Amino acid sequence: MQRLCRVLGVSRCGYYRHLAGASARAERQAEEKRTVAEIRQIHAEHRGAYGAPRIHAELRSRGRRINRKRVTRLMRVNGIVGRHLRRGKRTTIADRTAPPAPDLVMRDFTATALNTKWCGDITYIAVGSSWLYLATVIDICSRRVIGWSIADHMRTQLVTDAITMAVASRGGQVGGVVFHTDRARNIRRGPLPRSAAGTASAGMGRVGSSYDNALAESFFQGLKRELLHGSRFTSKARTRMEFFRWLAYYNRRRHSALGYLAPAEFEQQLTTSHRLSLVA
Known part of the structure; x- marks a missing residue:
């Protein structure tokens, strides 16, 4: 040896x-x-x-x-890689006929309480030779999607339906909430349903600046990366179901901005902490 x-x-x-x-x-x-x-x-x-x-x-x-x-x-x-998405094209088109609205968020996508700041946007997906459009409303505090709407058009109704769902999901109590979006076509100042009239105000960022609606842009990047990338949809009914499934999954998925808690879990902890502080 x-x-x-x-x-x-x-x-x-x-x-x-x-x-x-x-x-x-x-x-x-x-x-x-x-x-x-x-x-x-x-x-x-x-x-x-x-x-x-x-x-x-x-x-x-x-x-x-x-x-x-x-x-x-x-x-x-071991070659295990999360999904990545290459940069896409701009789709926001300014509505020059819409009255100007102030930017009430000013790129500050933080909130310490639920129902103080919401943001929203629209994305689209090709289904065969036609299109479907998705509008969302996200609570900036918890990053939770609280309202959404899917349609084969991009009229104002698409957005108001999403806001109606958001208001209903919060029990109709949304007094003073700021809803932030970009200056996209058909999204105008105060596109709020009658049930929310007088309880919320709308603000808009600038055209062509993703930073002015960064949270909504980031959300759609995640959706396209995880759901749409590499997929081809031919049925509108199936596409709607896939959207619903992913949106429900998103609210239970870990989010980096929440310390890797899921939005639903974060809201539960926030609500529990608030109740305990009231009791104390």
Whole structure:
């Protein structure tokens, strides 16, 4: 053994340390395989949408003590990649006939309480040779989608239907909420349903500036990355169902801006904390 170590250029003590650590290395490799399998399971459960940050948060919520850098390394080595979307084209067209409205948000997409700031926007999807349009209303505090509407047109009704749903989902109590959008065609100052009249005000960002409606833009990027990218839809009925399914999933999906809590979970914790503070 001494001669063999000399030929190989290693020390005898180093060789024996290597032998002694064989079982520990085997256990580490087995544990790593189990971790990769769990990462693949989470990745598959979310249809490939989760990248390293969300998978790390999910593992931690399951009681796994694991470093985020390790998750990133394991995903890279094993070819597990979250979905990414290339930059798309601009679709916002200014309505020059609409009266000007102030920007009440001024790029401050933060809120400390529910129903103080909402934002919304419209996106579209090709279905065969026609189109479907989706309008959404998001509570800026919790990032939760509280209202949406899908139609084969982009008239004002598309937006008012989404706002009507948002008002109903909040029990009709939305006094003083600011609804922020961009200066898109058919979205004008105060496009509020009769049930919300006098309870909310609308503000608009500038044309062609994604930063002025950054939260809604980010939401639609996620939708296109996770639902639309690489998919072809030919049935409007099925497309509507896929939209409904993803929107419900989004409210239960981990969100980086919420400390990787889901919007629904964040609202529940916020409501519970508020009730406890009132009792105290």
